[in-house]
Amino acid sequence: MLVPLKDIMQDAVRRRYAVGAFNTVNLEVTLAIVRAAVNLRSPVIVQISEKTIKYAELKPIADVIRTVSRHVGGDVPVALHFDHGRSFAAVRECVDAGFSSVHIDASEQPLENNIAATHQAVDYAHRAGVWVQGELGVIFGKEGLTKLRGVAAARQYLTDPAGVAEYLRATGVDTLAVSVGTLHGAFRGRERLDLPRISAIAKVAKVPLVLHGGSGVAPVQIRAAVRRGIRIINVDTELRIAFTQSLRRTLGKQRGQYDLRTYLGPATLAVQRVVEGKLKVFGSAGRAVSRSR
Numbered sequence: 001m002l003v004p005l006k007d008i009m010q011d012a013v014r015r016r017y018a019v020g021a022f023n024t025v026n027l028e029v030t031l032a033i034v035r036a037a038v039n040l041r042s043p044v045i046v047q048i049s050e051k052t053i054k055y056a057e058l059k060p061i062a063d064v065i066r067t068v069s070r071h072v073g074g075d076v077p078v079a080l081h082f083d084h085g086r087s088f089a090a091v092r093e094c095v096d097a098g099f100s101s102v103h104i105d106a107s108e109q110p111l112e113n114n115i116a117a118t119h120q121a122v123d124y125a126h127r128a129g130v131w132v133q134g135e136l137g138v139i140f141g142k143e144g145l146t147k148l149r150g151v152a153a154a155r156q157y158l159t160d161p162a163g164v165a166e167y168l169r170a171t172g173v174d175t176l177a178v179s180v181g182t183l184h185g186a187f188r189g190r191e192r193l194d195l196p197r198i199s200a201i202a203k204v205a206k207v208p209l210v211l212h213g214g215s216g217v218a219p220v221q222i223r224a225a226v227r228r229g230i231r232i233i234n235v236d237t238e239l240r241i242a243f244t245q246s247l248r249r250t251l252g253k254q255r256g257q258y259d260l261r262t263y264l265g266p267a268t269l270a271v272q273r274v275v276e277g278k279l280k281v282f283g284s285a286g287r288a289v290s291r292s293r
């Protein structure tokens with residue numbers, strides 16, 4: 001059942017667990033995410049990026065998420081979120097298309113520009129009752145790291161707890177993406193979260209904190225981050241890997257096979273299993289309260 005992100009986060013904040021925000025690109029991945037949430041009675045966030053909008057078109061993919069939430073999700077709460085909107089135009093389009101939350105990512109711009117762009121998005125979204133995620137500090141991926149020549153150099157871009165309260169006040173965002181040691185992509189447990197930094201940010205932030213780049217981070221690190229105040233965790237790469245590896249395996253074994261369902265089915269199930277594992281680690285499994293509309 002599709003609900004506003006606000007409804008999901010109220011319970012997560014009160015009971016101190018994290019909600020998974022999983023990226024989808026098509027029907028199969030959406031089914032996998034929602035089936036996992038139903039299996040484990042967990043609230044979940046389904047999100048799309050600008051690249052996915054280019055690939056699948058905004059309204060069709062948004063409708064896929066809505067209809068899967070309604071017809072597969074049952075009474076399990078599912079929220080629709082726009083991940084990494086780089087421009088006001090993109091954010092506005094998603095607000096108008098009925099998303100309950102949007103991320104405006106102006107984090108690579110100088111602070112004043114970040115605040116101005118984020119404030120503009122908040123102004124527009126809040127008039128429609130839509131939540132906005134801001135980002136303070138820069139979260140890099142592989143390309144960024146090459147530019148920076150390594151993980152050590154990336155540390156200067158971590159979120160500074162001293163600037164958080166002012167950023168929240170100046171922008172009015174509802175959730176905050178923080179840079180605390182994760183990277184975009186799966187780095188097989190090599191990422192080290194800056195746990196004291198998470199605690200310091202959580203102390204001054206009155207909004208749910210979002211951890212990007214949740215793929216490949218060791219469960220023990222994730223659990224510690226949740227204890228210290230992370231309330232939303234983004235996972236994308238691990239789902240892509242599970243889907244693609246399954247496809248390669250099945251296609252390699254069945255070269256004469258032309259029924260799409262025989263290889264998309266196992267790939268979808270592989271993604272579902274990854275999501276289920278995450279929901280257990282995040283502490284959201286079993287938290288979907290029964291309700292009817």
Ligand SMILES: [Zn+2]
Pocket residue numbers: 084139184212213234
């Ligand atoms: Zn991200």
